[in-house]
Amino acid sequence: MILESITLRKGKITLLFSLFLLATSISCKEEKIKENHFEYNIITSDLDNFWMAFDALENSKDSVQTIQRMYIDKASPEFKKFLGLRDFTAEDYVGWIRSVPNFWKTVRPLTLAVKDKKNAIDGIYETMSKLYDGFRPPDICFAISPLQTGGTTEDRLILLGTEIVAVNPDAVDISNIHGFFKKVFExxxxxxxxxxxxxxxxxxxxxxxxxxxxxxxxxxxxxSADFIGSLILGKLTLSQAIFEYGEEHEKELWAEFQADIKANKGFEETDWFYDYNSDRPADLGYYLGFKIAESYYNTSKDKKMAVKEILETQDEHSFLLKSNYGN
Incomplete structure (x- = not known):
């Protein structure tokens, strides 16, 4: 769920990026996009439903029922999967709407602006199809979560909490956001x-x-998701703060990480992921995974085959060994 990007250092990896513009009108509802040999759906109707429900709260006598009836009950089939995975409730939405009104007011135009990103998204898909012959284009659902999750996947579906992924702290009032998401948003x-x-x-x-x-x-x-994502975009999908800290402390981080691997720890038993209480950047496990994938790619003669192997690996220990990282 790392959201920021910086330019990769010259010569580190080969970057591929091309955008294919569509000569089609933009719809605010579900739109099927077809480019050459693949097609997929971008669903944004849940964004419109949310903001209509949001506006209706001003004159509503029962806020929970308004959100339930005008947003949750009208969920697209794709958003219903999101609801099932995360168990969002109307009470969750109303609680956050009431507690941080300036956040919602300032993030609103940014959530709606994602509809203008369809050409860029199509370019991402087109580039991925060139990097990987096994590419299967997933649908994307842009919805609003109750400030709980930025993104997840379900089979061939990408589900995005747009009120989180679209945040730019220079344009959005996050002054009343605290804890986990305050650090993320910053x-x-x-x-x-x-x-x-x-x-x-x-x-x-x-x-x-x-x-x-x-x-x-x-x-x-x-x-690996961040590494291949960076190949697609020609820039890091990994957080700038994480990447810069990792580059400065790589050797000691790797030694610490190896010790936890040898102790056979599960990722939830450590602070490598989703620990926002530490003085150092959270999610440094993303950085080390990025470096392992990068090493695998750089030591491979056939780069396209390397992408396939990075994507399809099912044995993490064999993959680490073949990557030659840390040696």
């Missing part, structure tokens, strides 16, 4: 393409399917 840029590329990779990875993922498996799954 380092965001509002560039949704990085998250789309990252989640697109996840829809093609078998390694991350195991709910009881090991620490190494989790790092390779997430880091």
């Amino acid at each position: 380092n965001m840029t509002g560039d949704i393409t990085a998250l789309v590329a990252h989640e697109l990779v996840h829809t093609h990875q078998p390694l991350g399917d195991n709910e009881n993922s090991s620490l190494l498996s989790q790092a390779i799954t997430e880091g």
